[in-house]
Amino acid sequence: MCGLTGFIDLTRRTSADELRARVTTMADTLRHRGPDDAGVWVDEAAGVALGHRRLAILDLSPLGHQPMFSHDGHWCIAYNGEIYNHNELRRDLQQRGVQFKSTSDTETLVEGFAAWGVRETVTRCRGIFAIAAYDITKRELTLVRDHVGVKPMYYGRHGQHWFFGSELKALRAHPAFTAKIDRHVLPQFLRHNYIPAPYSIYENTWKLPAGTMLTLPVMDAAANPQPVPYWSFTETALSAVSDPWSGSTAEIVDRVQAELSRSVGEQMLSDVPLGAFLSGGIDSSLVVSLMQSQSPRPVKTFTIGFELADYNEAPFAAAVAKHLGTDHTEHYVTAEQARDVIPKLPAMFDEPFADSSQIPTFLVSELARRHVTVSLSGDGGDELFCGYLRYFAPLLGSKAGAIPTVIRSPLSYAVRLAGQLAMTSKSRKFLNRAASFLADADPDDRYLRGMSHWALNEFVVRDAHPVNTVFMERETWPKFAERQQRWMWLDTLNYLPDDILVKVDRTSMAVSLEARVPLLDPGVIAAAWRVPFAMQTQGWTGKQVLRSVLEKFVPRSLFERPKKGFGVPIAEWLRGPLRDWAEALLSEQRLQSEGYFHAAPIRQKWAEHQSGRVDRAYHLWDILMFQAWLEEVEG
Numbered sequence: 001m002c003g004l005t006g007f008i009d010l011t012r013r014t015s016a017d018e019l020r021a022r023v024t025t026m027a028d029t030l031r032h033r034g035p036d037d038a039g040v041w042v043d044e045a046a047g048v049a050l051g052h053r054r055l056a057i058l059d060l061s062p063l064g065h066q067p068m069f070s071h072d073g074h075w076c077i078a079y080n081g082e083i084y085n086h087n088e089l090r091r092d093l094q095q096r097g098v099q100f101k102s103t104s105d106t107e108t109l110v111e112g113f114a115a116w117g118v119r120e121t122v123t124r125c126r127g128i129f130a131i132a133a134y135d136i137t138k139r140e141l142t143l144v145r146d147h148v149g150v151k152p153m154y155y156g157r158h159g160q161h162w163f164f165g166s167e168l169k170a171l172r173a174h175p176a177f178t179a180k181i182d183r184h185v186l187p188q189f190l191r192h193n194y195i196p197a198p199y200s201i202y203e204n205t206w207k208l209p210a211g212t213m214l215t216l217p218v219m220d221a222a223a224n225p226q227p228v229p230y231w232s233f234t235e236t237a238l239s240a241v242s243d244p245w246s247g248s249t250a251e252i253v254d255r256v257q258a259e260l261s262r263s264v265g266e267q268m269l270s271d272v273p274l275g276a277f278l279s280g281g282i283d284s285s286l287v288v289s290l291m292q293s294q295s296p297r298p299v300k301t302f303t304i305g306f307e308l309a310d311y312n313e314a315p316f317a318a319a320v321a322k323h324l325g326t327d328h329t330e331h332y333v334t335a336e337q338a339r340d341v342i343p344k345l346p347a348m349f350d351e352p353f354a355d356s357s358q359i360p361t362f363l364v365s366e367l368a369r370r371h372v373t374v375s376l377s378g379d380g381g382d383e384l385f386c387g388y389l390r391y392f393a394p395l396l397g398s399k400a401g402a403i404p405t406v407i408r409s410p411l412s413y414a415v416r417l418a419g420q421l422a423m424t425s426k427s428r429k430f431l432n433r434a435a436s437f438l439a440d441a442d443p444d445d446r447y448l449r450g451m452s453h454w455a456l457n458e459f460v461v462r463d464a465h466p467v468n469t470v471f472m473e474r475e476t477w478p479k480f481a482e483r484q485q486r487w488m489w490l491d492t493l494n495y496l497p498d499d500i501l502v503k504v505d506r507t508s509m510a511v512s513l514e515a516r517v518p519l520l521d522p523g524v525i526a527a528a529w530r531v532p533f534a535m536q537t538q539g540w541t542g543k544q545v546l547r548s549v550l551e552k553f554v555p556r557s558l559f560e561r562p563k564k565g566f567g568v569p570i571a572e573w574l575r576g577p578l579r580d581w582a583e584a585l586l587s588e589q590r591l592q593s594e595g596y597f598h599a600a601p602i603r604q605k606w607a608e609h610q611s612g613r614v615d616r617a618y619h620l621w622d623i624l625m626f627q628a629w630l631e632e633v634e635g
Helices: 016-028 086-095 105-116 118-124 168-172 183-192 233-242 249-266 282-293 314-324 335-339 342-349 358-369 381-385 405-421 425-439 443-450 483-493 495-509 522-530 544-550 570-575 579-585 588-594 599-611 617-634
Strands: 002-009 037-043 048-054 075-083 127-135 140-145 154-158 161-165 205-207 212-217 274-277 300-306 327-333 374-376 514-516
Touching: 002 016, 002 075, 002 127, 002 168, 016 037, 016 048, 016 168, 048 075, 048 127, 075 105, 086 105, 105 118, 105 127, 118 127, 118 140, 118 212, 154 168, 161 168, 183 495, 183 617, 233 483, 233 522, 249 282, 249 522, 249 544, 274 282, 274 358, 282 314, 282 374, 282 381, 282 544, 300 314, 300 358, 314 327, 327 358, 335 358, 342 358, 342 495, 342 617, 358 495, 381 483, 381 522, 381 544, 443 483, 483 495, 495 514, 570 579, 570 599, 570 617, 579 599, 579 617, 588 599, 588 617, 599 617
Parallel strands: 274 300, 274 374, 300 327, 374 514
Antiparallel strands: 002 048, 002 161, 037 048, 075 127, 127 140, 140 212, 154 161, 154 205
């Protein structure tokens, strides 16, 4: 896993030495993503500069150095990721007469581009990747992002320059980059706690959508190219549900298990120490089970524990690890150690990001990196196999007939009042969410409300009109037979790449750890959507197929329990040890002088939270993470 960056100077007036100096400065901001090696390459006549930082995983020798060239000298690439089936592609290329110098998957990629072109090569790939591929002959630069968006790729046009890179800090390091905050994305950030693709925090700068490629004609300053898909999750899902698997439940469970085993086996490919995150939940336990079934030695597994029982999954992970016989490492962290992560978050995420589980995710990554360089995770299981409670709660009352408004409105009020009087923050959150669901008649509205923090109509942001997103374009949503499939589709396109995968990428790469996600292999995705939906759920519980696969390795008593999530007690901290820090960032004078937010609604939420009767942690953490990020980038 690595970091890449670069730019195109459309003026073509910059010397080779200056091109190298600027791209070196940009690449150096990504050292955490690639501490093992660094490289740059420039095409002075075209104004093109590529920079790379390497984290060596396959072929640790200097032969894996990047930027790397094809044997014919026509292609140069900088690449971040892993191609798990690269040996299969390599055999095809060898049959065409290609002779390889290394065992690096980077060489497989660049020779694939020379033989097949970019589109056909990445279509053949199974892996996680962000790629900058430069056709030296045609003078075209193509940016590519993997199928579901595991690896990041930002790009933007600022004046007479195109920029691209793994993180925004690399783009900001160039003097021609204009770091002007896009106010219009802030309402969506406050709604979702992340900035949805294709937008970024800056004007004229975007996230390359998952499964797309963008070709920049280097010599045409007037060109306005747009990303084009090489793979479509929507088409994959629609095709799969139109051709569901037939057969018994046992047969379908075996088919899913076969795909999962293949993916996990491929992703165990590594020339450095490898392990897995283990929470004791269904997804991570399944990944570890499949790893251990294919490993001749105990798999290294990692979990962190917390002092507070409501947030502590360590005992469950330890029980699963003991049953499977893994080489298990657990580390208990204090509340103070967890809070010490908070000052690191703005630089780590590099744009406003407010999923507070970023804190424990960083801590478990930090723990794993002391022992391994690669770690597998179970991310994606909920989105693909209908695991979230929010796929069931919005249907409350729907199957037995809609709850009449005359009953729904007072019932919502009563549940919300009960939430204010609840004794624990977890109870308050549950009841407040239930009240929100009851307030809406339509299940889609309930789902969207459950996925929202600040409502778009609260007008917290000054001088901004919310940018359009797929959540606002219901007419474009596919017509799945089940509403839950629609919500799973929305989450896989948005919440998964823009929240979950961002969180995993930034926290793991902050400590130079490669995180892999075998449940998000394209073959596994297609398999998940071919499972008849009736087999995915039972009552208010999903992931039935995954449960059936897992119980072949682990007794149900070790994983059948209410879902805890992976969090920290932000609500309590904001009333206690974080109160002074938050008060300073949320002061009325500061909010007014900075000019991004109206102070009144924020101060109201702050007062309500401090009263102890209402939990406003989600709302406040969004604002606090923006404020902390702003302080970091503007000093």
